[in-house]
Amino acid sequence: MLNKGRYNYFKLRAFRKNFLKSTKSGKYANLDLSYLIDLACIDNRLRRIMLEMAIGIEHFSKVHLLSVLQQNNIDPYDVVEDYMNQLEVSNNADLSRACACFRSYLLTLCV
Incomplete structure (x- = not known):
């Protein structure tokens, strides 16, 4: 199920570190697979947003630099x-x- 979907086991497993472990059993307390899937979804969306922002900043920086160079005949x-x-x-x-x-x-x- 996990390999066929968007999220694989290893990616989901990495998010478990965001949860506290029980002092008695040493296992993660209140950890559910749906929480890990939600975190993976948030991570994916955040990555896409940040990539779009970085590409936009890079583009407008280049346009501004070329504009300054043209205005100063460089x-x-x-x-x-x-x-x-x-x-x-x-x-x-x-x-x-x-x-x-x-x-x-x-x-x-x-x-």
């Missing part, structure tokens, strides 16, 4: 080049390699 490519030049050699090589991989991936999409 070439965005110069900003990226200055950033890459100030990186340490090892970081710059990693970034250059990543950019090259991304460029080649974009070219395969355009064909």
Whole structure:
């Protein structure tokens, strides 16, 4: 039942730590499977909301940055080049390699 649904056993089991254990038996007191499912549902909804918020913040930050650069007649490519030049050699090589991989991936999409 649990594996076929949205919530698997291991995910639900992790939420049990939010409940107190009985001092006598060492077992979780007042713990019911429906409580664990509710917590998993809340966790899932919160994750989706936070992801949408993060994506929105990232998008509007980029739009604002590009707007500021355009208003001040600054070439965005110069900003990226200055950033890459100030990186340490090892970081710059990693970034250059990543950019090259991304460029080649974009070219395969355009064909």
